[in-house]
Amino acid sequence: MSSRQKCRLKVPERDDLVEAELVDELSKDDLVRAHLDWAPVRLEALKRLHAAKRPWPEHWHWDWSKKAEMLDLLAYRCMGIEQGGRMQGLMMLSTIAVKGRLAVQAGKATLYIEFLESAPWNLRELVGIPQFLGVGVRLLEAAVVFSEEEGFGGRIGLHSLPQSEGFYRKYMTDLGLDPNHSQRLRYFEMGAEQVRYFLEGRKP
Amino acid sequence: MRPLRMSDELFRKRAEEEDGCMISAIGLKPLFAKREQLTQHRDEPASEPVRLAFSTLISYRRRALRLSIEALAQKAKVELDELLQIEEDPNYVPEPRTVHQLANQLKLPIPQLLVLSGNATTANAELTEAAVRFAARSRAVERLNREQSDALNEFVKVLIKQKVENIEER
């Protein structure tokens, strides 16, 4: 049985928080189910954007069912936030540490986030009024906690699609375009002080 | 796993900060994936006009055959969202299988389409020049009118005539 812990998501334009669950180890079936649930909503949103001549999200083509085979290996682990019987967000982690690049933690074991995505109905760009807010925050929080548990000190790193850079820049250090990334995306890393700010609100 | 520990008050603030942001991250090629041919095309610049020609060609040809996007997707047995992306996003490189399927349905030559779509390379300069000219001509107007029909027909003639030798499919 994968481990579940209660957490909360925010309802937009209200102060309400609703109960959800962090599932810290998803199965391949979970990913396939999430994909089948997300795909039709995403497709309808894409059609609307197409009709309105608006740009598509950069991750429009992601298929979590195809990522499921990664879970055959210990090297990967997927987490999700579930609410109302639906996956509200998914995150694929590499459990093999990468080397930290931030000067203060150069070379230290850092948890790398391979993929992270909020369900299409939680994105204002796609649906107008998102169902929940805070899915990305919760998943980043889960990554930090898992990093601590693995002995990586809460350090996390990821490459951001351009559309998401603004979000990560709030809590992580932008280390610039990575020429080694196949799409030359910007690499972001969160160090110990940033973890304290992100999780506890304590400014450095 | 250890418990999450962000306070509700801080979470509310962070959740508001998240509003309006696209939440996504994409890693380096997963280590489990089959190694792609990284070396030979790494330094090759993405030829935007040529791929623009590809998107436009698919769109115009479909419309010339009076097919809706849905109908073409169904006939070609390709994903609807992928076909939408092919027509809208010149940076998108479709899978070779998709290119084959579309070429068959739209009665266009496969090797040349593989080159235009970014799936193969060729030393045929005339093909790429024709593609750039077509892309330029086709940008002027929204609807497929006489001018666009002429541009399309001329380009298709060139495609069919061109020999594409020593194609390297990616």
Add this chain to the structure above:
Amino acid sequence: MPNGLTKRTMTLNLSETEMRALESLSVQKDLSKTAVIRQALRLYQLVDSRLSKGEKLFFEDEAKREKAELMVMI
């Protein structure tokens, strides 16, 4: 079904040399010895998975422009 919550214990017999290597890695990487072993296991499985698909593993020295295949039978 994923089973990350259940932990099982194993006793590991290592030679002096192996234990010193493990301790050295643990200090170098600032990871516990258990964490080092787990990293090794994950990497081993991943490498094995790709090798069994017919792929090869290389070390590359860009400065010397040398590449050498890691000949392992695992």
